[in-house]
Structures are given as structure tokens and as C-alpha cells.
Amino acid sequence: MALRLLTSRVAVRAYMPVVRKSATWAVYRGYATKKYTSDHEWISVDNGVGTFGITDYAQKALGDVVFVETPAVGDVVAAEDQVGAIESVKAASDIYSPVSGEVVNVNEALSDEPSLINTSPEDEGWLAKIKMSNTAELDNLMDEKAYAAHCDAAEEH
Structure with missing residues (x-):
């Protein structure tokens, strides 16, 4: 009887890493949707x-960011509409919406600390969140490999 209990405990523990692998896969799927x-x-x-x-490429080109204009919550935007601007010590640049939808959140931290765009452009330096009205628009955007090629081509010119 004691041997059977030990065996069942080992089997339960052996199953635990499988759960972790599926959780890792969920993280990967989230990363794969970046366009x-x-x-x-x-x-x-x-x-x-x-x-x-x-992107990190854009923040490097801009230099030290000193001001960020974000869209307002509730704004309805179309893909490629201007939704804000970023000013740096070098230049100013317009921000365009990558997709259509309604702005449901903006990064309020950028008003007090615009340098978040320099230190963490693709994490803490996010600009806004949009509830998408047409997910098919994502097909018009580049994946990471295509974007890297796009940046390399821009540097060659």
C-alpha cells in the first residue's frame, strides 16, 4: 500500500512541468502577435x-524624448490616423494608429516621465490601448523578421 501511494505522488509531481510548458506556450503566443x-x-x-x-529603432532615431502627446480615451481612430506626437531634443514625430478601433486606455505615466519611451519603448513606454474594430488589419502589418529587414534597408540608404 505504501508503495502505491509513493508512486501516485511521483506521478503527480511529474505532471507539474507539463502545466508549466503550457503556460510558457501561452506567453509565446502573446509574443507572436506583436506586429x-x-x-x-x-x-x-x-x-x-x-x-x-x-519601436526601439524609432526612439534611438529621435533621441531624448521630452514630451509625448497621446490620444484621448474614447477616441475612435482608423488605421494610419495621426493619434499623437512625440517631441525630443532632436526632432518631433507624429504617431499613427496601427489599427482601427476605440482608444480604451492611455499611458498616463508618459505625461510625467516621457523618458520611459527611451528606457523601455516596447514595454513600459507604451502609448495607448485600442479595442480593435477589425482584426484583419493586423495582416497588413509586418512581423518581427520583416520589420528587421525594413530597418536594415532604411539604414542602407
Whole structure:
């Protein structure tokens, strides 16, 4: 009897890593939905809501960011509409929406600390969240490999 109990406990523990692997897969799927525009914006989609911002490539080109204008919550935007602007010590640049939908959240931290775009452009420096009205628009955007090629081509010119 004691041997059977020990065996069942070992079997339960052996199953635990399988759960962790499936959780890791969920993280990978979330990462796989990250897309890029030719204007150097990124978007990551989770349950029909896209979080977007500017890429690391764009923030390096801009230099030290000193001001960020974000869209307002409730704004309805179309893909490629201007939704804000970023000013740096070098230049100013418009921000375009990568997809159509309604703005449901903005990164309020950027008003006090615009340098978040320089230190963490694709994480803490996100600009806004959009509830997407047409998920098919993601097909018009680049994946990571295509975006890297786009940036390489821009550097060659």
C-alpha cells in the first residue's frame, strides 16, 4: 500500500512541468502577435485589445524624448490616423494608429516621465490601448523578421 501511494505522488509531481510548458506556450503566443508598421510603431494584441507604441529603432532615431502627446480615451481612430506626437531634443514625430478601433486606455505615466519611451519603448513606454474594430488589419502589418529587414534597408540608404 505504501508503495502505491509513493508512486501516485511521483506521478503527480511529474505532471507539474507539463502545466508549466503550457503556460510558457501561452506567453509565446502573446509574443507572436506583436506586429510593426513601416512608420516604426508596434502593436501587441491580447483578446482584441491592441497595446501600441513606438519601436526601439524609432526612439534611438529621435533621441531624448521630452514630451509625448497621446490620444484621448474614447477616441475612435482608423488605421494610419495621426493619434499623437512625440517631441525630443532632436526632432518631433507624429504617431499613427496601427489599427482601427476605440482608444480604451492611455499611458498616463508618459505625461510625467516621457523618458520611459527611451528606457523601455516596447514595454513600459507604451502609448495607448485600442479595442480593435477589425482584426484583419493586423495582416497588413509586418512581423518581427520583416520589420528587421525594413530597418536594415532604411539604414542602407
